[in-house]
Each structure stands twice: as structure tokens, then as C-alpha cells.
Amino acid sequence: MDMQAAEPVSLSVRLRHWAGAGRHALAATARLVLDVALPTLCVSCREPVCGQGLCPACWSKLSFIAPPYCTRLGIPFVYDPGPGLLSMEAIAAPPAYSRARAAVRFDDTSRTMVHALKYHDRTDLAPPMGRWMARAGDELLRDADILVPVPLHWKRGWSRRYNQSAALAKIIAAQSGVPMLADALRRIRSTEQQVGLSRSERARNVQGAFAVPTDRRGQIHGRRVILIDDVLTSGATVESCARALLRARAAAVDVLVFARVVDAFKPPI
Numbered sequence: 001m002d003m004q005a006a007e008p009v010s011l012s013v014r015l016r017h018w019a020g021a022g023r024h025a026l027a028a029t030a031r032l033v034l035d036v037a038l039p040t041l042c043v044s045c046r047e048p049v050c051g052q053g054l055c056p057a058c059w060s061k062l063s064f065i066a067p068p069y070c071t072r073l074g075i076p077f078v079y080d081p082g083p084g085l086l087s088m089e090a091i092a093a094p095p096a097y098s099r100a101r102a103a104v105r106f107d108d109t110s111r112t113m114v115h116a117l118k119y120h121d122r123t124d125l126a127p128p129m130g131r132w133m134a135r136a137g138d139e140l141l142r143d144a145d146i147l148v149p150v151p152l153h154w155k156r157g158w159s160r161r162y163n164q165s166a167a168l169a170k171i172i173a174a175q176s177g178v179p180m181l182a183d184a185l186r187r188i189r190s191t192e193q194q195v196g197l198s199r200s201e202r203a204r205n206v207q208g209a210f211a212v213p214t215d216r217r218g219q220i221h222g223r224r225v226i227l228i229d230d231v232l233t234s235g236a237t238v239e240s241c242a243r244a245l246l247r248a249r250a251a252a253v254d255v256l257v258f259a260r261v262v263d264a265f266k267p268p269i
């Protein structure tokens with residue numbers, strides 16, 4: 001009886017699967033036709049562009065970060081204080097990671113790019129963003145053994161299934177020759193639970209949010225790692241990731257992001 005009951009179910013499942021595969025093929029064809037027929041639009045102003053995510057006018061609005069900056073945090077200085085000087089932030093609250101670098105300042109234009117990559121399937125933005133990051137992180141990449149993207153929150157990963165940090169890391173790996181280890185970090189705790197916690201409770205909570213899985217520890221031990229993320233705001237996420245990597249005996253951890261928040265041009269001390 002059970003066998004007889006099971007057969008039609010299995011057949012209908014198979015038929016649905018075939019129908020689904022047909023739909024996917026049709027959708028892929030439709031996308032191809034659209035890609036050929038419609039030019040890519042600038043993510044910022046919606047003007048048609050050739051191959052790149054930003055039109056020349058919006059590209060020129062991006063605020064690229066270049067020296068002089070704090071050698072530790074990559075925060076730009078208004079004037080060149082000479083080599084090796086640190087920002088006030090780096091001295092007041094030294095992070096667990098060694099150095100951070102960012103391609104651009106986080107502003108309206110870079111925010112548009114980050115959001116388009118993250119939420120609107122503009123995967124065509126990853127190559128230029130990744131190349132700019134590789135250039136900004138050139139000094140770090142020369143010392144690095146491995147690239148590790150910040151993992152998605154499992155809830156967000158479930159709904160979106162696209163890790164923008166991994167997409168950027170892939171481009172940087174191809175650009176620099178430094179290999180990426182995509183699953184070296186795992187989010188083991190929801191960081192959303194931080195709402196309502198005190199400052200010290202938050203730090204503790206975020207610190208325990210990431211871990212290196214046991215079967216990846218051997219690939220982290222003794223390695224110089226660069227953490228890859230799209231945006232650096234308060235730095236709590238990369239700090240937490242860096243601590244997890246250092247607990248797994250990484251030799252050093254640097255941070256490379258596409259955009260970072262820069263409050264103002266801070267004078268060096």
C-alpha cells in the first residue's frame with residue numbers, strides 16, 4: 001500500500017521539477033535577451049553606461065582614499081605628518097586587527113553602490129569595486145596568505161543567499177593571487193540581540209558572534225589573513241571577526257573594505 005501511495009507522489013514531484021527546470025531555462029533566456037537589448041544603467045543616476053556600474057559623472061563623485069592616512073586604521077589625514085604616524089582612534093582604542101584599508105569614503109554615491117550590490121542583484125558592480133579594493137589594499141595583499149570574507153547573517157543569507165563580501169573577495173583573489181577561504185568564519189550568534197544592551201554587554205555579545213569552524217582551524221593557524229567586507233562603520237563586526245581568527249591562531253589579521261565611514265578629516269597626533 002505504501003509503495004502504491006508513494007509512486008504517484010514521486011511522479012508528480014518529478015513532473016513539477018521538470019516544469020521548474022523549463023521555467024528556469026526560459027527565465028535565463030529572457031534575461032539574456034534583456035541583457036543584450038538593454039544597456040546597463042548607472043546605479044546612482046540611472047543613465048545608461050557601457051559595462052561599468054557607474055557613469056563617468058558619478059564615478060568622479062566617488063571619494064577615493066589615498067595617503068596620507070593613519071598607517072593602522074587607514075583614516076585619512078588632512079596633511080602629511082610623515083611616515084608611520086597614527087590617528088587618535090588607533091592610539092585610544094587599538095583594534096585586534098593590525099591594519100585596515102578602504103577604497104572609498106562611505107557617502108551617498110558609495111552607499112548606492114553597496115546597496116545595489118547587496119540588495120538589487122547588481123553583481124556587475126563587484127568587479128570594479130573589488131579592483132579598487134585590491135588597489136587600496138596593495139600593501140596588505142603583498143603580506144597576506146589568505147582572504148576571508150565576513151559571513152552573512154544566517155537570516156539574511158536565507159532570504160538573499162548572496163554574500164557581497166565573498167563576491168568582492170573573489171575579485172580581489174583573482175586580482176592579487178591571494179586565495180580566498182570563503183567558509184573560514186561562521187556566524188554563530190545573532191547580532192540583532194544587541195538592542196537594549198549596554199556598551200560593554202554589546203562588545204561581549206559581538207565578540208562571540210563569530211567562530212572559525214573546527215575543520216577550518218588548520219587553514220587559519222599561522223596564516224596572515226585579510227578580512228574582506230563591503231563597509232566599515234563602527235568596526236565592531238570586523239573587530240569580532242578578527243578576534244575569532246586570532247583565537248584560531250591566525251598570525252595576523254588585516255581588514256580591507258570597499259567603503260569606510262570617515263567622520264571628518266582628523267589631524268594626526
Ligand SMILES: [Zn+2]
Nearest residue numbers: 042045055058
Ligand atoms: Zn551616474
